[in-house]
Amino acid sequence: MFFNSLTFAAFLPIVFILYWFVFKRHLKSQNLLVLVASYVFYGWWDYRFLSLIILSTIVDYFVGLALQKQQDTKKRKWLLACSLVFNLSLLGFFKYANFFIESWVDAWQMLGVEMQSSSLQIILPVGISFYTFQTLSYTIDVYRKKMEPTSSFVQFATYVAFFPQLVAGPIERASHLLPQFKIPRTFNFETAKSGVHLIIWGLFQKVVIADSCATYVNAIFTNYEGMNSLTLLLGAVYFAFQIYGDFAGYSNIAIGVARLLGFDLMRNFNYPYFSRDIAEFWRRWHISLSTWFRDYLYIPLGGSKGSKTQQIRNVFVIFIVSGFWHGANWTFVAWGALNALYFLPLLLLKQNRNNIDIVAGGRFFPSIKEIFQIGSTFVLTCLAWVFFRSSSITDSLAYLERLFTNLEFKKQYLNIERYSVEMLLLIAFFLGVEWVYRQRETPLYGKFDMVKIVIVLLMIIVFGVFSEHQSFIYFQF
Amino acid sequence: MKRFLIYIITTLIAVCLLLFMMDYIYSYVYKHAVPRNKVANLLATPLKNIDYVFIGSSRVDNTIDASLITKKTGKSAINLGVQGGKLDDYYLMLQLLAHKKISTDSVFIQVDYVYNIDGTSEILKSNLIPHINVPVIDTYIKERDPNYWSLRYVPFFRYMKFDYKIGFREFFNSSIGKAPKHNLMNGYSPKYKKQNSVLQYKLPDTIAKENSVIEKIKAFAEAEEITIVFFTAPFCKNTQNIAYVDKLKIQLPSLIDYSRLFIDRDDYFYNCSHLNNSGAQKFTEIFTDDHLNTNP
DSSP: OOTTSHHHHHHHHHHHHIIIIISTTOHHHHHHHHHHHHHHHHHHHHGGGHHHHHHHHHHHHHHHHHHHHOOOHHHHHHHHHHHHHHHHHHHIIIIIHHHHHHHHHHHHHHTTOOOOOOOOOOOOOTTHHHHHHHHHHHHHHHHTTSSOOOSOHHHHHHHHHOGGGTTTOOOOOHHHHGGGGTSOOOOOHHHHHHHHHHHHHHHIIIIIIIHHHHHHHHHHHHTGGGOOHHHHHHHHHHHHHHHHHHHHHHHHHHHHHHHHTTOOOOOOOSOGGGOSSHHHHHHHSSHHHHHHHIIIIIHHHTTTOSOHHHHHHHHHHHHHHHHHHHOSSHHHHHHHHHHHHHHHHHHHTTOTTSOOSOTTTTOSSOOHHHHHHHHHHHHHHHHHHHHHHSSSHHHHHHHHHHHHHOOOOOOOBOTTSSBTTTTHHHHHHHHHHHHHTTTSSOTTSSTTHHHHHHHHHHHHHHHOOOSSOOOOGGGGO | OHHHHHHHHHHHHHHHHHHHHHHHHHHHHHHHSOOOSHHHHHHHOOOSEEEEEEEOSHHHHTTOOHHHHHHHHSSOEEEOOOTTOOHHHHHHHHHHHHHTTOEEEEEEEEOSGGGGOOOOOHHHHHHHGGGTTSHHHHHHHHHHOTTHHHHHHSTTHHHHHTHHHHSHHHHHHHHTTOOOSSOTTTOOOOOOSOSOSSOOEEOOSSOOSOOHHHHHHHHHHHHHTOOEEEEEOOOOTTEETTTHHHHHHHHSTTOEEOTTTTTTOGGGEEETTEEOHHHHHHHHHHHHHHHSOOOO
16 A cells, blocks of 8 residues: 555545554553554555565564573574574565575676576565564564563554654664554644644655656656766656655655654654755754664674774674665665765864854854755765666766766757756756754644645645556565 | 634635636637537538548548548548547447538548447547537447536536546647647548568457447448448558458458558568557548549
8 A cells, every 4th residue: 555545545544543443442452443443454455465464574673582581601602693683584585585696697608607597587576675674673672671571462463563753764672662662642632733834844845846857757767878968967856856755755755654643653754855964964864774784784794883994894894784674686786886985084184063053053054064065965865866866887877977078068858748947947946845844843844734734735645646657666675 | 613614615615606607708718719629620610411421440530531532532521530439439420410411422530449348438438528518429439438427517527537638738738729739620630650670460369259339330320321341551561360351351251351461561660559650641542542433
């Protein structure tokens, strides 16, 4: 079920009414309702893959309980290993099996040995990367004794399958979300209203910004060989806004829907394109994943401590693994490695925490220095996005080569019957709004909220892309 | 909760009002603005007679230069070919001519592999949607689109569903009176040069036993006393199963077959099934000389 579908528009009010009016006074029933709703939400896509979520839930539920009872360090390690092996094997099989088979065949072919290439017919279960990481965080935290495991299977299952964030995050920590299933939720008008704001703003980001950009991005990236430098540059910029609008839009809707049910989910994006360096960008982009990798991979590896060699290794490990998490393709690995290269100088010069405050705090306009910093960070990010969007490394390199060697800057007419520059106005408007409201969670909250809502709704109706249903990009991860 | 419900209901009312308002504005503009597509042009035309009407897919749209016919014969002509057009669409065009009470001398319908296909052109449908209130169009959509009810009665749904063609961009261009790319009274959309260096195309292996729409077209023409002529436009040399056209001639004995006319002239093609401007000019000239009265 997609958030931007009529099915979900019917599903959400039904869940809302049952949740607050029918099961209002009974916590267990409310939790059970959320669990059933979550399974319906997921099963709408493919009910067969529900078995994976249920299996993962059962394994980690019992591992959690066993970890609590077990005091022997060695046995506790074994239990943790069981959970890790089980979850990562599921992820590895469904997401990476074909990639490893193909890479293996390619490697032998490069050595001149011909091998029969055959891929397995594997469907990638939607959201597997998200819920796998969520259950892993539970087991690891219980193992580290940072939290007590839950004895309620329903609560744990609801935590794993919580429908607002099941298929594309934010990746919630058990220590943050799980306790919320234990306490009665009370309806709060301001919280619910902010939820509606997030849903509307998320829809705007998705159907107006991301999906409009997608039309241009697809036309440009598919025919990049016939495009000039200006169009290729715009292609990269449009993709930057497509993926941002798509993913931040989804996250905002997820957080908004959770708020309607009285839950608080972590913020996933914080105006990343106003970052002044790459380190700041990674503190503002896909925050739930970055912090997951920081806590469960980077810090255990030693983080920024240790020798220079160790620091460099750790940075490359976290960024490459993060890239690989996105998809089974070398393009994602290259995207991760490129970001590691961007980040490394900041770390080595100890400048990675230079920009932790709000940009141009207390001022409307940024300084020249800030404009330069934001601009250069955005350019670096866009270059990396070319790898992320291309279907192969060869395509990304050819795209970049043409971008830097063609040197023609005339607006081009695309096969989608519009000029390559036409999206810029909408993006400028979007950036302007984000800039003005960069200190707030969404631009809609605050004074004249109803007027702002009407304007945004009007823009969704008029500028939204509804004819070509665009799935959320992060569903494929 | 009560406050929240009031808040949600207010927001939903705002959405409904916006949808009604935008639907009214868009419909008004599309009805009154300068026509920017063939359907709008046909509905707006004051003409009561067009001597030669050409109907078909892009193989008419890009192939018949109606102004050249007028120049050679002194008679009026129009190209009503639409991208991706199928037989159902051709039938609708005939019905629209009748709806507008436009009399014709002859209607030429291009038929080829479309004989095997059921379906309609999404591009044409998007042009029709703003005029869904026209009875002929209403019936056409009702019989062919499962979303008919929503398209007809949910405000603005039709403009959202077909936003890639009649969304804000087209609305804006219509409101400022921007002229269409090609002259709609002629209806010819030329293609230039060659799309690919290698020309190739494949016609179907087999032909359908019958096509119910063709029969409907024939019956309609007879009832309305319209002269219908079926023809097949040229294909390039490298067309597989060109014998399909021979089978088509058995099904439509009156078919005028030009499929092999430019078999040695690849320079006349934009791609294997579409002529470029030079080819279209030459073909229109030959067609006019062969079948239209050039001595007014």
